[in-house]
Amino acid sequence: MRIITDAKEGLSIALQAVRGNPLRSALTMLGIIIGIFTVTLMGAFLNGMDQLLRKTASSMMTEVYFIDKWSWGGGDWRLMRNRPNIPEDNLAQLREKMTTASAFSMSVGEWNQQAKFKNRSVEHMNVSGVDEGYLQTQSMEIQYGRFFTTSELSSARPVCIVGYEVANRLFPNSSPLGEVIRVSGYPLEIIGVAKRVGGLFSVFTIDNTVIMPYRTVQSAYGIKHQSVTIAVRAKSIEHKLDTKDEIEFYMRQIRHLKPNDQLNFGINNQDVFNQQIDGLTSILSIVGFLITGLALLVGGISIMNIMFVSVKERTREIGIRKAIGATRRSLVIQFLSEATMLSLAAGCIALALAYPVTVLLNNFLLADSELQIGFPLAYAGIGLGLAIAVGILFGITPALKASRLDPVDALRYE
Amino acid sequence: MEQHTAANSVIFLEDVFRVYQMGTEEVYALRGVTVGVRHNEYVAIMGPSGSGKSTLMNLIGCLDTPSSGNYFFNGANVAGLDDNELAEIRNKEIGFVFQTFNLLPRSDALHNVELPLVYAGIKKEERLERAYEALEMVGLSDRASHKPNELSGGQRQRVAIARALVTRPSILLADEPTGNLDTKTGEDIMRFFEELHSKGNTIILVTHEEDIATHANRIVRIRDGKVERDEITR
Numbered sequence: 039m040r041i042i043t044d045a046k047e048g049l050s051i052a053l054q055a056v057r058g059n060p061l062r063s064a065l066t067m068l069g070i071i072i073g074i075f076t077v078t079l080m081g082a083f084l085n086g087m088d089q090l091l092r093k094t095a096s097s098m099m100t101e102v103y104f105i106d107k108w109s110w111g112g113g114d115w116r117l118m119r120n121r122p123n124i125p126e127d128n129l130a131q132l133r134e135k136m137t138t139a140s141a142f143s144m145s146v147g148e149w150n151q152q153a154k155f156k157n158r159s160v161e162h163m164n165v166s167g168v169d170e171g172y173l174q175t176q177s178m179e180i181q182y183g184r185f186f187t188t189s190e191l192s193s194a195r196p197v198c199i200v201g202y203e204v205a206n207r208l209f210p211n212s213s214p215l216g217e218v219i220r221v222s223g224y225p226l227e228i229i230g231v232a233k234r235v236g237g238l239f240s241v242f243t244i245d246n247t248v249i250m251p252y253r254t255v256q257s258a259y260g261i262k263h264q265s266v267t268i269a270v271r272a273k274s275i276e277h278k279l280d281t282k283d284e285i286e287f288y289m290r291q292i293r294h295l296k297p298n299d300q301l302n303f304g305i306n307n308q309d310v311f312n313q314q315i316d317g318l319t320s321i322l323s324i325v326g327f328l329i330t331g332l333a334l335l336v337g338g339i340s341i342m343n344i345m346f347v348s349v350k351e352r353t354r355e356i357g358i359r360k361a362i363g364a365t366r367r368s369l370v371i372q373f374l375s376e377a378t379m380l381s382l383a384a385g386c387i388a389l390a391l392a393y394p395v396t397v398l399l400n401n402f403l404l405a406d407s408e409l410q411i412g413f414p415l416a417y418a419g420i421g422l423g424l425a426i427a428v429g430i431l432f433g434i435t436p437a438l439k440a441s442r443l444d445p446v447d448a449l450r451y452e
Numbered sequence: 453m454e455q456h457t458a459a460n461s462v463i464f465l466e467d468v469f470r471v472y473q474m475g476t477e478e479v480y481a482l483r484g485v486t487v488g489v490r491h492n493e494y495v496a497i498m499g500p501s502g503s504g505k506s507t508l509m510n511l512i513g514c515l516d517t518p519s520s521g522n523y524f525f526n527g528a529n530v531a532g533l534d535d536n537e538l539a540e541i542r543n544k545e546i547g548f549v550f551q552t553f554n555l556l557p558r559s560d561a562l563h564n565v566e567l568p569l570v571y572a573g574i575k576k577e578e579r580l581e582r583a584y585e586a587l588e589m590v591g592l593s594d595r596a597s598h599k600p601n602e603l604s605g606g607q608r609q610r611v612a613i614a615r616a617l618v619t620r621p622s623i624l625l626a627d628e629p630t631g632n633l634d635t636k637t638g639e640d641i642m643r644f645f646e647e648l649h650s651k652g653n654t655i656i657l658v659t660h661e662e663d664i665a666t667h668a669n670r671i672v673r674i675r676d677g678k679v680e681r682d683e684i685t686r
Contacts, residue, residue: 040573047570054558358554361515362615363543363571365536445515449554 044368048375055348055376063380066344069337070384070425071391076333078392078421079411080326086411087322091315093236098308101272102175103282105132105289107265109304111314121302123265128292132268135288138281141271143171146255148222153200153248155208155219163204164247165221167255175269178244183215183230186251190229194253198226201245202234221248224258282307334424337384338432345377345436356440357448366441373440377433378426385425389418456488458524462622462654463512464488468521470507470677481507483677484521489623489656494649496657496665499674506627508674509658513546513625514538526622543571547616551628553608555600555615561587562596565615572619586614590644606637613644617653624648627658642667 056063104110105128107121129144148165170191172178180199190197198221205214205228214228226248235243250258272281285305289295293302349356356369364372396411404410458464470482481504489495499505510516511523514530517538523531530541548554555564566583574582587593590610600608609629616624626645630638646667649655657668665671666685673681 043570043573047567058558354554355556358556359567359571360539361513361542361548361554362568363539363619365539365571367536368571446510449515449550 040368041371044371045375047368048372049379051372052376052379056380062344066340067380067384067387069340070334070381070428071337071388073330073334073337073428074385074388074421074425075392077327077330077424078389078413078417079395080330081417081420082392082396082411082413084319084323084326085414085417086409088315088319089412090409091318092312098311099175099177099271100308101275101278101281102307103270103272103278103285104304104306105268105270105285106304106306108306110306111310118304122293124268124303125264126266128289129266129268131292132270132285132288136270136281136284138273138277138284139270140273141171141174141269143175143269144169144252144266145172145269146252146266148255148259151222151248153204153208153219153221155214155217158208160204160207162246163201164242165255166247166249167252168249169252171269172249175271176244178249179233180230181233182213183228185230191251192253194251194257196224196226196250196254196258197229198248198250198254199230199232200228201232201243201247201249203245204248205231219248221250221258226250226254226258278307334428337381338428341377341381341429342432342436344380345373345433346439348376349373349436349440352440353443353448353451356443357445357451360443360445361449369441370434370437373437374430374433377437378429381425381429381433382422385422388425389421392421456490458488458522458527461488461490461524462493462526463656464522464524465508465511465518466522466524468511468518468523470504470511470516471519480677482511482518485674485677485679487672487679487682489654491654492649492652494645494655494657494667494669496659496668496671497674498659498662498665498671499680500660503674504677505658505660505674507677509625509627509656512623512656513548514541539571543568544619545622547613547619547621547624549609549612549616549624549626549629551631553600553605553612553632555608555611557600560597560599561592561603561611561614564600564611565618568615568619582618583614586618587611589617590614604637605633606640609633609637609641610644613641613648617648622654624653624655625658626655628660629657630659630661630664638664 105124107124108118126144129142132139133142146167150162151165153160153163170188173185183199185199186197189195198219200208200214200219208214208219209217214231216228218225218227220226232244232249235245270281270285272278282305286301289303295302359369393413396413400410454460456464458466465485465487468482468485469480472479472481485508497505497508507516511518514525517533518531521531522529525541525545530538533541556567559567562580562583565586566579569579569582584593584596587596590613592607592610592614595603595607595611600611603611629645630641633641642664645655645657655668657664659665669686670682670684672679
């Protein structure tokens with residue numbers, strides 16, 4: 039195997055060169071080290087970010103549609119504000135007509151509320167008023183305690199279920215079950231604690247919410263809610279779009295909309311978030327990889343530069359090698375091996391640095407955070423692969439230059 | 453003496469021209485050289501600087517190709533060969549000995565001697581065995597692990613000779629091999645060449661020193677890119 043013999047010769051030359059010029063080799067590798075280090079950390083970060091975002095979205099069931107005055111995922115705010123409200127009785131109408139739904143529920147929400155227990159309080163939390171269909175249309179799990187009974191729901195009892203964040207803030211050291219908290223001044227007994235959802239935007243999830251019966255919200259706030267949110271769960275996840283079409287059909291009928299009229303209500307689904315997450319992740323990826331690509335480019339250019347210097351310095355040596363029979367191919371392989379060895383060594387150093395950094399970040403900076411940076415083995419592979427690619431890509435031009443030197447001129451070079 | 457022909461010579465150059473382009477001007481370094489070297493000849497090529505002697509040596513050594521004319525190496529015309537084919541001939545058929553030794557400074561003697569065999573694609577064990585043999589032949593087997601800067605000038609040149617011989621080439625091409633050595637060491641090297649000659653090697657010696665040239669059996673004098681005189685001296 040000629041190529042292996044040539045590569046071995048190249049590696050031994052490279053080792054000699056590194057030993058002869060340790061500082062210069064280190065500086066050369068620095069660019070690649072930074073490049074691969076950034077790529078690896080960026081990849082690990084993106085991976086953690088993506089998982090986190092999806093975790094947030096997963097608190098909703100994919101086959102549940104939320105009929106709401108507001109459409110998620112953007113739109114003209116003023117237009118949506120002027121849409122007609124969704125009255126309570128729409129729920130009964132849909133329940134009666136729809137054939138592709140397995141569960142219905144209705145809820146109302148209040149934002150930016152305050153919860154208090156003794157001298158502790160939680161600001162900016164959400165209040166949800168729910169009915170008996172809630173557990174069938176939300177992926178909430180009760181960690182401690184229980185869900186509301188039918189009589190609690192129908193008789194507007196002052197009871198509530200608190201989310202993880204709320205429970206944690208009001209009762210850092212004790213069980214919240216049976217305690218009475220005040221939500222916007224209204225006393226409520228805690229009968230359950232919801233299991234933690236986690237994720238990046240826990241402010242918007244059940245974690246940051248106090249859930250109470252729908253009728254209780256009306257008593258507590260002394261108003262009849264004008265617009266409710268109706269949740270409809272599809273019978274089949276595969277055919278959930280049929281359910282969406284059915285919702286649209288009956289809602290149009292209820293609202294007397296003509297076929298050409300624009301919808302004046304939202305049929306919302308978790309997919310909107312997933313699409314937005316995909317969009318966000320790909321933007322992050324593009325930005326991330328542009329930055330790291332730049333770092334790798336700089337690293338590659340420094341390898342190329344040092345290889346050109348190396349070729350220049352060893353002109354005479356190249357002449358000698360040619361005189362005693364080195365072919366162009368042998369010389370290309372030798373110099374490529376040198377460039378690749380340098381960048382591969384740099385890649386290994388970068389990985390050796392990146393791994394402990396992720397561990398440190400996870401254990402200190404991100405210890406209390408939902409975000410945890412993963413370090414999949416595949417990233418190590420990609421990192422090393424990139425290092426080799428950079429070595430070959432930026433080593434090829436100097437290597438070709440070396441191989442094309444005229445032996446007579448090269449031997450005469452001082 | 454019988455006439456040299458492509459058929460009876462190891463190397464045979466026939467009406468060889470070498471023209472360099474210097475800007476718009478054409479410089480003739482060689483203008484129609486015809487010269488042959490038979491097996492086991494010991495030839496000195498002499499000439500003042502600028503005579504075309506170095507150009508001729510580069511052509512003989514297959515480091516360069518003629519602008520016109522033929523060059524037969526063991527009967528095959530090599531004038532039109534490409535880079536890789538020339539590299540193979542240099543590797544297998546020609547052993548170079550240079551004035552400045554041209555050893556790889558960072559490699560030890562053994563690796564320097566082994567290197568042509570690396571490019572010949574020979575396996576490691578055989579390479580080392582043959583490199584040791586070659587070092588033994590020049591009397592330096594005990595210096596195998598020494599770097600060139602740990603060796604004297606004479607020792608360096610002997611390592612270079614070992615490197616030249618390790619592939620058992622058809623010709624040994626020595627360019628001013630004593631130019632960087634003191635007189636006594638130079639004499640030692642020349643005596644060694646004579647010994648190699650007597651063992652059947654074909655030697656071409658390029659020099660401008662009469663004293664050195666007298667060691668050869670035949671002197672080819674070059675002037676103004678032509679063969680001025682070609683005489684048997686012993």
